[in-house]
Amino acid sequence: KIREEVWFMETILPFGKNVILKSPEHLVKRIVGEMESILR
Secondary structure (H helix, E strand, O other), rough: OOOOOOHHHHHHHHHHHOOOOOOOOHHHHHHHHHHHHHHH
């Protein structure tokens, strides 16, 4: 279980598409949304 989701997201987002995350699904959707907004 990921306790600090914000920290986790801030840590992995700089790696961009080089990160493979399968679960938890709500976090996967959140990260995909962040990546899409960055790439626009």
